[in-house]
Amino acid sequence: MAIRTQPVTALQATGGVFALLVVLVILGPLAAVIWRAEGLSGLRGADWAAIRFTLLQAALSALLSCLAAIPVARALARRRFRGRTTYIALLGAPFILPVIVAVMGLLAIFGRSGWINRALEGIGAGQIEIYGLLGVVLAHVFLNLPLATRLLLQGWLAIPSERVRLAHALNFSPSDMRRHFERPLLAATLPGALLIIFLICSTSFAVALILGGGPAATTVELAIYQAFRFDFDLGRAAALGLMQVAICVAAGLLAWRFAGAVTFGSGLDRPAMRWPGDTARARGFDVGVLLLAGLFLLLPLLTVAAEGIGAVFSLPLSTWEAALRSIVLALASTALAVGLALPMALLIASHGRRLGLEAVGLLSIAVSPLVVGTGLFILIFPVADPVALSLPITGLVNALVALPFLLRALIPAVTAAEASQGRLADALGMAGSARLRHAILPRLRRPLGFGAGLAAAFSMGDLGVIALFSAPGQETLPLEMYRLFGSYRTNDAQGAAVLLMALSLGLFWLFDRGGRVNAAA
């Protein structure tokens, strides 16, 4: 892919400009914080401990999320059953939950007075203790297993059905399937999935602290929070922000080293068919995996839903207004994120060094929203009232944070489409928008729908920078929910959480559904 006779198209050039813009919007605020602080402060011993803990828990969380996702994605790829699409859609729910809600759901199952401990108590066994590194990793796997599964599943779904047919004809055994299909596809998708989940977990703050059980579970993000809010030590906050950039770049380079390329050749875009070499044991295994994953991911959500559903219809008016505002904001963020991601994906896919450029997109999840938000505030404050711009800024930042998910979904698909259709398109002299419309876009429907769904759900559920800029009457639903939790109104807050969960899932389903038409068989 490194040598292309194709000239860089206008759209790809736009992608380059966008990539530059993204870097500016993320690193500009960081630079602004450094400028305002008049230099960086040195890191303290406690900060280094926080960095170590952050790396450890993020690496463990990413590894376990992805390892657990492999059997789940495989089972979903090779099984067809009623309710499969619903299962896949619901599976995505934990990822888009606000942190506090996810934690409450998990504790309802694994907590001190959760189901498991009550059951253990019932049979007179000892208690399990969730608080500690185990709890942090468990919660991160809960939150990120769905994303990992979907990212890996994209890899499986990218196998042309013609190849599977060929495997049938050649009477492939399960180990042949592993060697010829699964290993290469995992080599292509795993590094990217590991990277993105590692970075998500590396900015974790509330989950790590609450489930970590004490100050030993201090992350970089908490140290930044403290530096900004209690110490007003902007120099230290900026130094820690730079450390996040360094972690992101290092992790990106590492993942890039190990990333393989997908080489399944082309097909006619027909739906995949049953895998060869299926056995009763494999079926039983897949059923078991899907059941376990379903229970692990859905039970906590069901307890949250059960506790809050009663309060939904008595929510204060302001909550409904906030919900409406959040929907509009999520749609705007999604439109913006798709507009940014598509040209960037085209550019990145046409380059050999895929992950290098992709790291640009990853910066937005690796750098603390608090640093970006504060930096934007410093930049905007001299020229305009940041509070009056709170919604557009939140929308912009949400779009940037959603960008990596879209890129991760789009890039492999663009690469595959170019690999399968590029030569024909070249032969036909198709370039620019005609090439995009006829050769590329039709093959992006599924990843585009998935990525847009993630972006929408994510901007719906994320608190983002609105907490820093909020103007009266401009609250989003997550902010409203946090405020309800913050004034004893736990019942209303749980109702708002259910509303938020339903809206996020609804948006995700709408977009994702649109993209899944050709995977129906």
Next chain:
Amino acid sequence: MKLTTPLIAAGCSIIAGAAFAQTPVLTVYTYDSFNTEWGPGPQVEQAFEEVCSCDLQFVSAGDGAALLSRLRLEGPRTEADIVLGLDTNLTAAAVEAGLVAEHGIAAEGLTLPVAWDDPHFLPFDWGYFAFVHRADLEDVPTSFEELAASDTSIIIQDPRSSTPGLGLLMWVQNAYGERAGEIWEGLSDNVVTVTPGWSEGYSLFLEGEADMVLSYTTSPAYHLIAEEDDSYTAAPFDEGHYLQIEVAGIVATTDVPDLAAQFVEFMLTPAFQEALPTTNWMYPAALEAEALPEGFETLIEPGEALIFPAETAAEMREDALATWQSALSQ
């Protein structure tokens, strides 16, 4: 991109609204929960606008600590005329940064349990920190030492990210001084977890994750009055209870100093004070006990009110934090 149009329109209408305002505007920076539909904000705004012929605008900025860093970030160019919602653990930093002017008001009729003579800030409400528990909890500890020796489980907040968490740090420091580290080490096996803020901690407690949670002596009043549930109470501690006093000050760079002074004075009148008990769930700073709503008489009365002067609290924070962190990290 059509979807962004309503957003831009909303942004423009706010700017336009500000530009065409005829009456003077008083901008009050406060923490999030003060200015919500169910907080004191709306009542206070209505009552003050009836007497001031001005437009009172609240701007919310996270919690007390976020409020202070927002003001510091904006510096002399801030729009704020009043900062409302810092507590005495934060005021020294605000004064040191030159953010607040002296109020020049002789505050009379304050109903705080301690004397008040801060020239920069005036209190609007206060509360005692306390561990809240369900009424049916057995062997309720009556001191930190007893708590440390017991197997009663507690949820606390992180002093690095939460004002109640910082309050607890000061409480132990005030009650035990040099022995604070020892107390924290004793408490470490009682602490189920440390939450970033009050709301996460309190929600976890309500879910049954611990026997007690750090909150206020007034928390049971919420359950009693708003939910008609009398099954929550606070544990009185022999050492006395540390105070949180929430204050407001006039921002040094205000362009409406007279209006700002009028607001701070208004803050201590019944029109403002009576809104507080059942919206902020704290004790009003200038309202006699008889005027408190029914239900407040059921709350525990701590023997001794503990508090550090603002400067002492600021000086002692870093060391106390290091002690806390090393005791709980083991």
